[in-house]
Amino acid sequence: MSVSILVVDDEPDVAELFRQRFRREARQGAYVLHFYYSAEGALAKPDDRIRPELIRILSDINMPGMDGLALLREIKRRWPDLPVMMVTGGDERRRSADEYGAAAFITKPVDFNLLKEQLRQLPSGARPQ
Amino acid sequence: MPFVSIRSRLIFLAALLLAILAVASALLSGQLIRASDDLAEQAKLVSIVKNANSASKHFGDLKYWITDSAKTLFVRSQQNADAAKARLDLDLKAIAPVDPAGVAAIGGEVDTLTELARKAAEAYSSDDSAGGNALMQQAQTHILNVDREIEQIVDRSEQHALARRDASMRQAETAVNVSVAGGIITLVVALSLTALIVRSINAPLRRLEHSMAAITRGELDATIPPPGRDEIGAMASTLGMLRDSLIERDRLERDRQRAEAEIRAARDAAEAALTELKAAQANLIQAEKMASLGQLTAGIAHEIKNPLNFVNNFAALSTELLDELKQTTGSVVAALDSDGRAEAEEVMATLTGNLQKIIEHGNRADNIVKSMLEHSRGVTGERREVDLNGLVEEALNLAYHGARAQDQSFNITLEREFDGELRGMELAPQEMTRVFLNLFGNGFYAATKRARENGDASFRPTLTVATRDLGEAVEVRVRDNGTGIPPEIRDKLFQPFFTTKPTGKGTGLGLSISYDIITQQHGGTIEVDSEPGAFTEFTIRLPR
Numbered sequence: 001m002s003v004s005i006l007v008v009d010d011e012p013d014v015a016e017l018f019r020q021r022f023r024r025e026a027r028q029g030a031y032v033l034h035f036y037y038s039a040e041g042a043l044a045k046p047d048d049r050i051r052p053e054l055i056r057i058l059s060d061i062n063m064p065g066m067d068g069l070a071l072l073r074e075i076k077r078r079w080p081d082l083p084v085m086m087v088t089g090g091d092e093r094r095r096s097a098d099e100y101g102a103a104a105f106i107t108k109p110v111d112f113n114l115l116k117e118q119l120r121q122l123p124s125g126a127r128p129q
Numbered sequence: 130m131p132f133v134s135i136r137s138r139l140i141f142l143a144a145l146l147l148a149i150l151a152v153a154s155a156l157l158s159g160q161l162i163r164a165s166d167d168l169a170e171q172a173k174l175v176s177i178v179k180n181a182n183s184a185s186k187h188f189g190d191l192k193y194w195i196t197d198s199a200k201t202l203f204v205r206s207q208q209n210a211d212a213a214k215a216r217l218d219l220d221l222k223a224i225a226p227v228d229p230a231g232v233a234a235i236g237g238e239v240d241t242l243t244e245l246a247r248k249a250a251e252a253y254s255s256d257d258s259a260g261g262n263a264l265m266q267q268a269q270t271h272i273l274n275v276d277r278e279i280e281q282i283v284d285r286s287e288q289h290a291l292a293r294r295d296a297s298m299r300q301a302e303t304a305v306n307v308s309v310a311g312g313i314i315t316l317v318v319a320l321s322l323t324a325l326i327v328r329s330i331n332a333p334l335r336r337l338e339h340s341m342a343a344i345t346r347g348e349l350d351a352t353i354p355p356p357g358r359d360e361i362g363a364m365a366s367t368l369g370m371l372r373d374s375l376i377e378r379d380r381l382e383r384d385r386q387r388a389e390a391e392i393r394a395a396r397d398a399a400e401a402a403l404t405e406l407k408a409a410q411a412n413l414i415q416a417e418k419m420a421s422l423g424q425l426t427a428g429i430a431h432e433i434k435n436p437l438n439f440v441n442n443f444a445a446l447s448t449e450l451l452d453e454l455k456q457t458t459g460s461v462v463a464a465l466d467s468d469g470r471a472e473a474e475e476v477m478a479t480l481t482g483n484l485q486k487i488i489e490h491g492n493r494a495d496n497i498v499k500s501m502l503e504h505s506r507g508v509t510g511e512r513r514e515v516d517l518n519g520l521v522e523e524a525l526n527l528a529y530h531g532a533r534a535q536d537q538s539f540n541i542t543l544e545r546e547f548d549g550e551l552r553g554m555e556l557a558p559q560e561m562t563r564v565f566l567n568l569f570g571n572g573f574y575a576a577t578k579r580a581r582e583n584g585d586a587s588f589r590p591t592l593t594v595a596t597r598d599l600g601e602a603v604e605v606r607v608r609d610n611g612t613g614i615p616p617e618i619r620d621k622l623f624q625p626f627f628t629t630k631p632t633g634k635g636t637g638l639g640l641s642i643s644y645d646i647i648t649q650q651h652g653g654t655i656e657v658d659s660e661p662g663a664f665t666e667f668t669i670r671l672p673r
Contacts, residue, residue, distance in 0.1 A: 013439050020446045089434060109438040109495070 005119070006034045008042045008059040008071060009087070021112045031119075039063060039071035056122060058106075058115075061088040061097070072100045083122045085115075134359045138326050145322060149315045156311065160304040167297040174290035177227050181283040184220035187213050188239075188279055192272045195243065199250040199265060210246075214239070224282060227289075231282045235275055242271040333361040340368060349376050415623070422641075426625045430501035437498060441491040448484045451477065500638045501625070512557045517603060518547045518596055520558055524565035525594060531566075532573050541573055546595035554603055554673055560646040567639035568607045568667050569594075574630070575611025575665060582612070602653075605669045613661035622657060647671070 007018050015035040025031045036042035039059070057075060061068035072084050083103035087110060088094070094105050104118045133141075194210035197203070217239070225232040249264035336354045343351030349372055356366035455477060462473045525543060532539045569592065576590030595606040614622065621627045623644040628637035647653045653671040 011435065017439060017442050017446075020450075021442070089431065108434065109441065112442075 002029055002032055004032045004034060004055045006042060006057045008036045008039060010037055010063045039066035043074060055082060057084045059086060061086055069096050072102055076101045132358050135330050142322060142326050146319055153311060153315060164301060171293055174293055177224055177286045178290055180220045180223040181286050184217055185279045187217040187220055188275055191217055195246045199246040202250055202254060228282050231278055235278045238271045238275045242268050337361055337365055344372055422625050426501045430498045434498050437494050444484050444487040444491055451481055497636050500636050512555050514553050514555050515558050516553050518551055521565055521594055524562045525569060528566050528569035541576055542589050542591040544593040548597045551596055551598045556651055560650055564643040564646050567643045572607055572609035576609045579612045602670045602672045606666055608664060608666040610664050613663055613665050614659040615661050
């Protein structure tokens with residue numbers, strides 16, 4: 001069963017990092033990574049292109065324009081069952097993220113082993129309607 | 130007496146003495162005049178006695194010659210009788226003022242006698258001897274009368290003169306007695322009066338002198354004689370005024386000194402306040418510097434963190450990739466000739482080593498960034514009531530065992546001077562533990578560094594930790610006998626990234642973080658005292 005991970009971060013190299021970190025999993029077909037460089041981009045009809053349709057979203061909080069928390073709220077408004085994991089440098093906005101229904105909270109620098117473990121433990125989630 | 134001025138008293142005394150003198154002189158002069166009058170009177174009486182005697186003699190001549198002339202009828206006798214009568218008249222004239230009755234009686238008798246003698250002479254010339262004799266007989270009676278009369282005058286004048294002399298002598302005696310008595314009385318009165326007046330001047334003058342001497346010595350509470358109307362009284366009142374002005378002067382002097390002391394105190398207070406203000410200003414500047422440096426640090430850390438993550442992540446990934454590459458290309462490399470294989474293996478080994486270096490230094494940088502971020506996080510630590518002695522002890526053990534874990538040869542003498550009375554206080558335990566770990570770590574480092582550099586086997590590195598309850602605050606002192614801090618770098622101690630440790634051994638953030646925790650989070654102070662080559666002592670004061 002393949003899972004789509006939507007990574008939202010304004011830092012372009014994050015994509016390369018994730019790609020390499022999830023190299024093996026991608027090769028094995030466990031995860032398919034999709035990268036967006038802004039919250040707005042992530043919200044623009046993700047369902048059209050995302051395959052497979054079992055989706056996890058991993059979003060940075062601090063981004064120019066629409067930030068990660070706004071994205072989280074919007075996603076929860078549209079697809080309440082979609083698990084969203086928030087990534088941040090500090091823990092100062094953790095409470096907001098929890099309130100808005102974040103599935104997990106990951107602090108930078110990202111511990112990829114931990115992240116992979118958390119991804120495995122997430123509930124099955126839902127595809128966007 | 131003080132009601133009369135001394136001048137008046139002296140004038141009075143002089144006038145009185147002069148008056149006494151004048152009266153005495155007048156009395157004596159009167160006595161003298163009377164005595165001389167008496168003498169003149171006596172002389173006159175003596176001459177009258179002489180005249181009376183002379184009259185007696187001349188009447189003797191007259192009665193002889195008048196008898197002779199009547200009997201003889203000689204002209205010569207008649208002439209002698211006239212001459213004797215003339216002389217008798219002169220004597221009688223001298224006596225007349227004294228004894229006019231006697232002289233008049235004598236004159237009458239002499240005239241009668243003369244008349245009888247003439248008649249007798251006529252009788253004799255007419256040879257009437259019997260008539261002549263009868264007349265002469267008659268004349269004889271008158272002669273006896275005159276003789277008696279003259280004798281009486283002589284007696285009287287002699288008695289008069291004697292009486293006069295006796296009276297004079299008595300008077301003179303009285304005068305002498307009166308003079309002596311008067312002189313003695315005068316002397317006594319004058320002496321008494323003089324003594325009285327001198328005393329009336331001297332006694333108050335002496336009292337005044339005592340007062341003046343006392344006041345000159347500075348005994349301003351000395352009694353001053355009451356002011357009076359005389360000169361001494363005036364001087365006393367002047368002295369009183371002088372004393373009052375001296376007292377006033379002393380009072381003013383005391384006021385001035387008090388005012389000066391107050392001014393000095395105020396100035397000292399102002400100076401102290403200024404010093405405090407300057408210190409506060411310096412602290413503020415320091416705090417501001419620290420705060421801005423802290424912000425800068427946080428900003429830098431934040432900005433560096435992300436790229437550093439990439440460096441570390443990609444380095445780790447590259448190591449994995451390199452391992453994969455080795456496995457994948459293992460057969461290809463093995464197929465190479467020995468030179469090529471050696472070169473390929475060497476390149477890959479170097480590459481692996483480089484990546485290890487990148488990871489190692491990346492982790493180092495990451496630690497720095499973590500410290501910096503902790504630094505910037507500021508007041509987050511949870512506060513609770515803790516036993517500070519226990520906290521310090523815990524941190525001390527932690528620091529000691531941490532240092533031992535890093536270096537087996539590490540050793541140091543720990544001295545604890547904990548205030549047993551120290552009450553629990555509220556603070557952020559984790560943050561304070563960090564502060565203590567920092568300070569203890571620094572102390573360990575400095576003391577062992579000195580031991581290492583010193584080479585003296587007898588030197589014992591020592592760290593002393595003391596706590597003290599100051600009531601409103603708690604004091605913790607951390608003292609090491611290490612290398613000390615040179616004065617020129619003391620200002621920089623609390624600046625972020627300032628370190629004297631070799632590269633890689635210290636981040637330069639320990640004291641900076643400690644400073645923030647103590648001053649900002651706990652509102653306390655941290656001060657350092659040090660003597661290079663001897664000791665360093667940090668003093669932390671935390672208000673309750």
